[in-house]
Amino acid sequence: MLGEADEISARLKFARRLIRDGGALAKAHFQARGQLAVESKAGSQDLVTLADRDVEALLRTRIEGAFPQDGLLGEEHGLSGADASYLWVIDPIDGTNCFVHGLPDWCVVLACIRQDQVLFGMIFVPCTGDLYWAVAGKGAYRNGRRIHTSEAGIENGFIAIGGSSRGMAGQIGGIIEALLSRGGSFVRNGSAAHTLALVAAGHYVGYFQPKLCAWDSAAGLLLVREAGGVADDVLASGGLLERRDVFAVAKHACHDLRKIVAWETICQTATLLTPSSSQGWN
Numbered sequence: 001m002l003g004e005a006d007e008i009s010a011r012l013k014f015a016r017r018l019i020r021d022g023g024a025l026a027k028a029h030f031q032a033r034g035q036l037a038v039e040s041k042a043g044s045q046d047l048v049t050l051a052d053r054d055v056e057a058l059l060r061t062r063i064e065g066a067f068p069q070d071g072l073l074g075e076e077h078g079l080s081g082a083d084a085s086y087l088w089v090i091d092p093i094d095g096t097n098c099f100v101h102g103l104p105d106w107c108v109v110l111a112c113i114r115q116d117q118v119l120f121g122m123i124f125v126p127c128t129g130d131l132y133w134a135v136a137g138k139g140a141y142r143n144g145r146r147i148h149t150s151e152a153g154i155e156n157g158f159i160a161i162g163g164s165s166r167g168m169a170g171q172i173g174g175i176i177e178a179l180l181s182r183g184g185s186f187v188r189n190g191s192a193a194h195t196l197a198l199v200a201a202g203h204y205v206g207y208f209q210p211k212l213c214a215w216d217s218a219a220g221l222l223l224v225r226e227a228g229g230v231a232d233d234v235l236a237s238g239g240l241l242e243r244r245d246v247f248a249v250a251k252h253a254c255h256d257l258r259k260i261v262a263w264e265t266i267c268q269t270a271t272l273l274t275p276s277s278s279q280g281w282n
């Protein structure tokens with residue numbers, strides 16, 4: 001029987017090959033995307049195609065073959081083996097909207113979890129060929145080179161902000177307004193996992209998006225932490241199966257971004273609690 005370190009390193013080695021194979025299949029679909037039927041799931045921006053389902057099926061089949069005792073949680077095919085010691089969290093294509101519209105910002109995502117702790121996270125971006133990964137306690141890497149979070153502040157670097165119809169529109173608007181009025185700037189990248197990889201590698205200073213799933217964020221949050229940044233734990237207290245706010249940032253910019261996000265959240269919550277004009281308040 002293998003010790004824990006060997007169990008993890010066997011999975012890590014396997015994941016490195018697997019994620020590239022998943023990426024190759026996804027890229028073949030991307031190149032023929034005109035033939036894919038696009039369906040919407042929970043909303044008009046929440047898209048899925050055969051490519052997402054196909055890539056997840058490939059990843060699951062290969063993991064089941066190599067580690068039959070492990071559990072699986074995937075965006076398209078759900079949860080199996082919830083009580084297993086090792087759980088693989090899969091987003092076959094994160095950034096399906098980008099994928100569908102021919103943009104390169106989509107990626108394949110794998111995280112391996114044990115007792116709500118991410119052991120390693122891996123993000124492969126087929127259009128650039130970049131492979132990001134991090135192992136808990138062992139640093140974050142892109143294509144074999146160590147990566148680090150940005151040294152810029154929120155005034156002179158990019159802050160990535162994401163939102164969807166699930167979040168509070170006023171909160172997102174307020175955060176963007178606060179950033180701009182401080183002389184800062186924001187970007188919206190259509191893949192949460194890719195965004196987190198870019199925070200880890202120092203291209204963006206930080207990132208906030210409300211209500212994301214573990215398959216969008218768990219791998220990337222470990223990358224940011226291992227690259228020297230601050231990243232909230234979305235898996236704490238049953239977060240694996242819930243939507244959680246994603247906050248990740250370079251350490252020195254943490255206080256500033258946290259203040260803006262917290263303030264706008266309070267303001268938006270207060271607005272929602274204020275009785276509407278029909279009750280004579282405005």
Ligand code: LIP
Nearest residue numbers: 093094095096097164190191192
């Ligand atoms: C998407 C995210 C995106 C977010 C969407 C969605 P998908 O993941 O990465 O940033 O805004 O709500 O969750 O569906 O493309 O895997």
